[in-house]
Amino acid sequence: MNDSMVAAEQAAGGADRAPLLEMRDVVKTFPGGVMANDHVDLEVRRGEIHGILGENGAGKSTLMKILYGLYVEDEGEIRLDGERLDITSPADALDVGIGMVHQHFMHVPKFTVVENVVLGLRESAYENPILRFLTRDYSAAIERIRDLTDRYGIDLDPEARVHDLDIGQKQRLEIVKALYRDVDLLVLDEPTAVLPPHETEQMFDILTSLVAEGDLSIIFISHKLDEVTEITDRVTVLRDGRVVDTLATAETTRAELAELMVGQEVLFDVEKEHRAPGDVALSARGITDRDYRGVDLVRNVDLTVREGEIVGLAGVSGNGQAALVESLVGVSEPDAGTISVKGTDLTGKPTRAFIDSGVSYVPADRTNEGSAADLDLTYNVMLKQYRQFRDGPFLDYDAGRALATDLVERFDIQVPDPETPVKHLSGGNLQKLILARELSLDPDVLVANQPTWGLDVGAIKYVHELLLEERDDGTAIFLVSENLDEVLQLSDRIAVIYEGEIVHETTASEADRERIGRYMTEGSNATDPVAQERDQ
């Protein structure tokens, strides 16, 4: 290519050139009939950062998994540079130049950065296959990584061990892994979900420099409006599996995007009567929990949940919610602190004692922790209740089956037949099953972690209704959710967790969405805008 051609092409500008990626009429339906992608069209131009915006469950991840070969589309086609692609595995995707940075990092902690980068690649200084097999000469690879990191201003030492890296560096490693494989298109799946705010800025700088030369395109998946407006050139909004619109970011506003993302109406009205809460049902004092390295996951958390109220815990995922929840339901014992249920001290007691004291639990991980996925409905319904069906050492499975039939009917759970392993149920039906089980225990305390994550709208509504009904029956509910709207809609009181600490507490009537958002992302550094105004 001579200089004039390059110049001509640059002059033509991105908009007139054929798009790098085209996805046309992509349809993906999951068992249970949920249409995760409903004739989705997506066009990504060369050299742009293209945002994909949508709420949890809008179909963003499904679309990207199709692009990356993790799912196969039911209908539709994908073209890269005009050529039709048939991608059935991530290896195929990488071959054609599509790289992906997952939310959950995939590397070998004991290896160095360079070892992780070249993992799976068979390049070597030697032609001879035996020499290639026997040698481990990374000097060329290290040099190449240094070139890449210098060129794009990425702060990463190729010879560092991965387990010594912090979370931001690990993410940069993922980006370098893709760059090393010469990708043309880099997909970042909710990259900021795991990052503290200052790391987010650094990552945005890197993304900007990556597209500066015009060769690389980036798909940036997010449900955070401010990030999308800050970093993207264009944005495609997904809602309920459909494309609502694709817009140039500069020509739109946050308010417009928010409306497109959520729809005109509020998803659904939650009718919540005001009730006066009763006695304290769940009380936790000074909960501190550390991981195996001694790093604090939860620091000195105090919590009280009364009968007949929902306390919502808002926070970006990975800020200690998992450890806190496991402590509250007795699955793991915290390093310090006391927990009591209805006045009974349960500190240090086994999980069983928590269940017997009336604590029910809806885990975030439905298929691994919430249910035994390979087993059938009866087993899963009896998971905790089986103790009631004991007759000496023996177990009355008939009683279990009767309970299963009863719950299926009462909670309207769609199951092909009772013998089917529950892993074949749709997410919504599986969650109904788990809730049915936990609520049929007639709990005094219900701890629900991400109860609507990944569910379709109908199922979300149903879960919300169940939680409110249960609250009205006098159960103390502790709701953990990354979805701030959910927390705001359902809770009577709201707490915000940031880096393992409760940084903000408020009531439903006094809750300010924006302020909570700031506490979620900045912790106690968030300056209180109200206080600020007063000071001025």
Place this chain on the structure above:
Amino acid sequence: MNVETSLEYRNETPRWLGWAVPVLTVLAALTVGALPILLAQTDPITVYLTMFLDPLTSDYRTGQILTRATPLILAGLAVYLPLKAGLWNVGAEGQIYVGGIGAAVVALTVDAGIVVLLPLTLLAGALLGALWGFVPGYLLARWNANEIVTTLMLVFVAQNLNSYMIRSVLPGPSNYPYTETFPDTAVLPPLAESGILSHVHAGVLFVPIAAAAVYVIMDRTAFGFETTVFGSSQAAAEQSGMSRFKIIVVTMTIGGLLAGAAGVSQAAGTGGRLSEAISPGYGFTAIIIALLGRRGVPQVLAAGAFFALIYVGGNAVSTSTGLSTAIIDVVQALIFLFLITGEFFKRFTVDVRVTRDTAEVV
């Protein structure tokens, strides 16, 4: 030509496939096994007819099948039960050996009538086997020591302990690698005076007892429920308040006990003494039996009986056709290998597409 193969995980295994796969895989193994037999200039048809029909037509050999099936099924259950909890007891072989040791120590040192001595012999062997299962179970539950490693290592401990017992503690006549013969009061008697059952010792009765017990534990008790849930998902079991410690330790201990009973049956029944060859690898074959039979106790029984048939049939082949035992071993190993591979087809569909080259498509 381009050959494309694609694998897909089956969500459900069709019922017919459950039966067709073992039959077809055994046939395939026999077809491949015909090759070494032909190389040894023997007629494979004769060999196979002898292998599968001879054992069923002679009283002695039919009795042999029952005798052989006893340790195979007991050890198979010893692997099966922990497997239900997701645990790999690959040390049934060692548990068989210590079962034999326990039996021998009591049989050769205690002097009592059959009513006292025989049960005591059984108890000693079974309990020592249980100890050999308890230790890896405890190490796993308490310290997270991988049970595959610990059970396997304890096999070597058991085998060498056995040699030591035979050579130094309970040495037999002259320098043969076995102990004195047990007194009659410590030997499992034949089941009948004549007929098939005269070739079968009372140890075979352990099988229905053990099978019924394992079935009841797994399918009827609360502990079996907990074990099944734990085997499917540890996290679900733990958040439901089930005790990981109890499930691991108890299943491993019962497993050891069952394999220990197999050792007792070998020493007090088949041999009438403790020898260094108390088990020709029954404890390892048991792993395959448990894998093939992991859907339920009846399947374990069927797999164990089939393997016993193959073993006895192999003996019949070597005596009647003079085919080298090495080649018989090859055929037997092929059958095991094919059966295990066959499991793959129950879980995956394989789609092979052959297309002609279409010009230069990159």
